[in-house]
Amino acid sequence: MTLRIAEIFGPTIQGEGALIGEPTVFVRAGGCDYRCSWCDSLHAVDSQYRHSWTPMSTEDIWRQIRKLSKDQPLTVSLSGGNPAIQDFGPLIRMGKAAGYRFACETQGSIARQWFADLDTLVLSPKPPSSGERVDWDAFDACRTLGAQARQQVMKIVIFDEIDYHWAREVHAHHLDIPLYLQPGNPEVDPATPVDPQTLADRLGWLTELAMTDHWFAPRILPQLHVLIWGNKRGV
Ligand SMILES: C[S@@+](CC[C@H](N)C(=O)[O-])C[C@H]1O[C@@H](n2cnc3c(N)ncnc32)[C@H](O)[C@@H]1O
Numbered sequence: 352m353t354l355r356i357a358e359i360f361g362p363t364i365q366g367e368g369a370l371i372g373e374p375t376v377f378v379r380a381g382g383c384d385y386r387c388s389w390c391d392s393l394h395a396v397d398s399q400y401r402h403s404w405t406p407m408s409t410e411d412i413w414r415q416i417r418k419l420s421k422d423q424p425l426t427v428s429l430s431g432g433n434p435a436i437q438d439f440g441p442l443i444r445m446g447k448a449a450g451y452r453f454a455c456e457t458q459g460s461i462a463r464q465w466f467a468d469l470d471t472l473v474l475s476p477k478p479p480s481s482g483e484r485v486d487w488d489a490f491d492a493c494r495t496l497g498a499q500a501r502q503q504v505m506k507i508v509i510f511d512e513i514d515y516h517w518a519r520e521v522h523a524h525h526l527d528i529p530l531y532l533q534p535g536n537p538e539v540d541p542a543t544p545v546d547p548q549t550l551a552d553r554l555g556w557l558t559e560l561a562m563t564d565h566w567f568a569p570r571i572l573p574q575l576h577v578l579i580w581g582n583k584r585g586v
Pocket residue numbers: 383389390391392430431432433434456457458474475506508533534535536537539574
């Protein structure tokens with residue numbers, strides 16, 4: 352059985368959410384059941400990039416992770432696209448047996464048995480600005496499996512006030528897991544440099560919005576890798 356892989360890269364630091372700053376190798380799966388208007392990883396989503404996705408066996412992926420990490424166990428971050436389209440169960444079992452840890456980023460639209468074997472499940476339901484609509488039954492199924500993972504967290508991208516109020520409402524239904532907010536990055540073309548001041552202004556806007564609203568539940572974070580490397584791929 353092979354998996355469609357858009358890229359494997361690292362070691363780098365996890366730039367977002369609960370594991371921010373943690374050294375990690377990324378495995379980016381090709382293919383997504385969503386197409387968010389502001390997706391920063393379209394090369395792993397849009398079928399026009401299909402030809403660049405490599406069919407790899409679990410053993411191929413595992414070999415590449417070990418090579419990049421020089422056999423030193425670290426956290427492997429499964430992202431995409433939606434990694435939940437494919438079966439990462441065998442890779443997780445192989446890696447864990449060697450002392451590696453596994454995190455997975457998914458929008459919560461497809462539940463997988465292997466979520467239960469993760470160290471960290473990051474559920475990132477998509478706000479109105481994405482143009483997608485959340486299937487809450489599927490999301491709840493992800494939450495149920497994620498409850499068996501070592502930790503389960505939620506991360507929501509915020510572009511505007513509508514997204515912000517949506518996130519407050521979503522959080523009210525999921526008070527039992529930690530919530531991370533990150534401002535949306537409106538510039539996602541890898542060829543266009545990001546303006547650090549624009550990113551800082553968006554982070555400031557979101558922070559002030561939550562503080563004046565006295566919403567103290569979420570942690571509010573920038574995308575650290577975007578501050579460091581802009582929209583460069585493979586970092
Ligand atoms: C590229 S997605 C891949 C994993 C999965 N499909 C998902 O959306 O959770 C990884 C993370 O990047 C976030 N993201 C995507 N585009 C973004 C943007 N323009 N600004 C900020 N975060 C973004 C997503 O919301 C998600 O939390």
